[in-house]
Amino acid sequence: MVRLTADLIWKSPHFFNAIKERELDLRGNKIAVIENLGATEDQFDTIDLSDNEIVKLENFPFLNRLGTLLINNNRITRINPNLGEFLPKLHTLILTNNRLVNLVEIDPLSSLPKLQMLSLLDNNVTKKPNYRLYVIHKLKGLRLLDFKKVKQKERIEAQNMFATKEAEDEAKKVPVKTFTPGEVQDVPDNTKTEKPPRVVAPTPEQITAIKAAIVNSQTLEEVARLEQALKSGQIPAEFNVPGNDTEMSTVQENDDKMDTDDKNDVDDAPNQEG
Template sequence: MVRLTADLIWKSPHFFNAIKDRELDLRGNKIAVIENLGATEDQFDTIDLTDNEIVKLENFPFMNRLGTLLINNNRITRINPNIGEFLPNLHTLILTNNRLVNLVEIDPLASLPNLKFLSLLDNNITKKPNYRLYVIHKLKHLRLLDFRKVKHKERMEAAKLFATKEAEEAAKKVPAKTFTPGEVKDSDSASKPDHGPRVVGPTPEQITAIKAAIVNSQTLEEVARLEKALSTGQIPAEFAVPTKDASNSNNTNNTGKADQMEVDKNENQDSKGNQDEEKQETDDATPIEED
C-alpha cells in the first residue's frame, strides 16, 4: 500500500490533456486512501486516480476548480454523503469497475450540483432492477449515464416510477441479480453448449497500441472505452490481429493447393508414361521388311 503524500503529488506527472484541461496523473500507485490533496493547491481541472486500491470516495479538501475525477478500477464501496460541499464544480465522475452494490450507495452523488457525466459500468449496482431510472431520478442534472444519453422519456418514466418515497425505498431493498455459488442455472441455458469464441488476452503489441491511443484520445468517452478494453481484455476491432485459426486455415488451403498440384503433376507423368509405352508397342508391332 502506498500513501498519497504531498511528495507523491508533487512528483507525479501533470500536463494539459487532450481537451486542454490541466491534469494530475496519480494512476497505478496502489493508493488505498485519499489524503493530502490540499497539496495540489486546487490547480487542476482533472485528477486521474485510476488503477489504485481506494475503498472510500472521501476526504477531499475544498476544490473549486476540479471538474473531472477519474477513479475507475478501484475498490470504491462508500461515498462521502457531503461530497458536494467539497467538489461544487465536479461535472464528470468515472466510477467504472468498482464495488458499488446497492442503490443507496450512490445517493451522496445527489449533493454534487453540477454532475452531468457519470459512469458506473462494471459495478454490481448496475444489475439492480430499475438501476438506470433510479440514478436518473436521484441525479436531476445528469446528461450522460454509462456513456448513454439521458432522454426526456427516461426522466418522465423515472419521475413516475419513483413518485413516492415508499417506491424509492422499495427499490433500494431489491437484491441485485448476482450469481450465487451453488445456484442452478436455467436448464435450457445449462444444456446448450457454448460455441462462442474463446476470449484471448491482448498481446503486448496490442496493449502498447491501446495505451498510445489513450494518450491521443480526444474525448473522455474514448479514454474510458479504451481503458475498459485494457481492464477486461476485450480488444476493440481496430486493434484486432488475425487469429491463429485464420492462419491455420490459410496454411491448410495452401497445403491443399500444393497437394493438388503434386497430384496433377503425377497424373501428367503417368499419362506421358502410358503414351510412351503405347508408342513402343506400336513400334514393336511394325513388321520389318526384308531385302
C-alpha cells in the same frame, strides 16, 4: 500500499490534456486512501486516480476548480454523502469497475450540484432492477449515464416510477437473507416428487417368464422391450406379482428366519442326543 503524500502528488505527471485542461496523473500507485489533496492547491481541472486500491470516495479538501475525477478500476464501496460540499464544480465522475452494489450507495452523488456525466459500468449496482431510471431520478442534472445520453422520455419514466418516497425506498431495499458459510440454502427439493422408481431385482420365476415371453413374442418391438426389461431390472407390469414391492424385504426376513432356525437346530442338537 502507498500513501498519497504531498511529495507523491508533486512528483506525479501533470500536464494539459487533450481538451486543454490541467490534469494530475496519479494512476497505478496502489493508493488505498484519499488524503493530502490539499497539496494540489486546487490547481487542477482533472485528477486521475484510476488503477489504485481506493475503498472510500471521501476525504477531499475543498477543490473549487476540479471538474473531472477519474477513479475507475479501484475498490470503492462507499461515497461520502457530503461529497458535493468539497467538489462543488465536479461535472464528470468515472467510477467504472468498482464495488458499488446497492442503489442506496448511489444516493450521496446527488450532493454534487453540477454532475452531468457519470459512469458506473462494471459495478454490481448496474444489475439492480430499474438501476438506470433510479440514477436518473436521483441525479436530475445528469446528461450522460454510462456513456449513453439521458433521454427526456427516461426522465419522465423515472419521475413517474419514483413519484413517491415509498417507491424509492422499495427500490433501495437490500435483501435481508445473505449467504453464510455452512448454511443450507433454500433450493427446490425435487427428490420428493421426482424420485426414480425403486428397482426391485426380478425373481428367478420372473426371469424365466420374461425369457419365455421373448421366445413367444410376435413382434421385434415386443422382443426389444422385454430384453431391455431384463437388462435394466425393471419388471414389466404383466410380470409383477402382487406385493412384489415388499418381496426383497420378505426374502430377507425369510433368510434371517432360516439363519435363526439353523442356529436353534445347532443349539438343540445336544438335547436331541440326550
